[in-house]
Amino acid sequence: MPLPPSGEQALPSVPPGSSGQNWHRFHYPVGAFLVAYGITGLAGAAIGWGERRDEVAGYLGAGVATPLLAVVKVIEALLLLIAVAGLVRRRDVWFLPAITGWIAGFGIFCVLDVVKGKWAAFLEHGAYLLLFLVLLVLTYGLSVKARVGDRRQPAPAEAVPPPSSGPPGSTPAPRPGGLTRTQELALAAINRWQRGAPPPPPPPRPPDAPQGPTG
Structure with missing residues (x-):
């Protein structure tokens, strides 16, 4: 069975996500921000209901200002409850509908x-839109990143499929680790954003053993 070329490592296949499996430690601040933003928005609407209603009326x-504002706050x-549930149960996928909303x-x-x-309101709303897109x-x-791990681990030789020898235009071989192109781009962006730990220093070279006299 052919082996992967030297110097190349294959990622293990990515299993389906389960509870907490795709959870990264940086999901905690993301969830905390979503919860804090949701609470602040609801509290601000309760305190300044008249001002928010006039804004919608404009x-x-x-x-339709009052009923529409009530529907928006519901x-x-x-969305706040979904974000809280995702943070408490460590379900990263529950953050996506909250952010998308x-x-x-x-x-x-x-x-x-x-x-x-x-235009002033457009700049404010556009800044929030950009923030939630990020x-x-x-x-x-x-x-x-949580699914594939922080380090690439070599896969067994049996798990590496042989290179495709078919004619051009045939079905390409699956991507390493079962990642889609979108997942690869997202992982590359996170790796560029998150500064990795410096590699450990090489172990000290043991001193050469003294050579005895030769007869």
């Missing part, structure tokens, strides 16, 4: 800002 009119409460909300506000010509990419990349 976009869509006073007739959705935000659901806030991305959709700020995206809608950005469109309304452009239509109404509110969180989405970061969360996905951390999940991939």
Whole structure:
């Protein structure tokens, strides 16, 4: 059975995710931020309900401001509960719908800002939109990194498929470790963002044994 070329290492196949399997330690600050943001948003709406209602009325009119704002806050409460559940149960995948929901909300506000010509509000909502997009990419990349591990480990020779010898255009061999192209890009981005630990120094070379007299 052919072996992989020297100097190349193959990643072990990635098993399906289970509870906590894709959890990275940096998911804790991501989840804490989502929970803190959700609580702050709901508390701010409860304190300044009239101001928020006037803001919505400036976009869509006073007739629908109150019921629409109530629906939005109910959705935000659901997103907050999802984020709390993901943080408590260490389910990274539950962060994705919460982040996606806030991305959709700020995206809608950005469109309304452009239509109404509110450029200051557009900059504010655009900054939040960019922030949650970064969180989405970061969360996905951390999940991939947790699945494959911080270091590449060589796979057994039996697990390495032989190179494809078919004609051009045939089905390509699977990617190392079973990763998709998107997962590979996310993992590469996380590795560039996260500074790796320096390699350990090489062990000291033992002193040469003294040679005895030759007869």
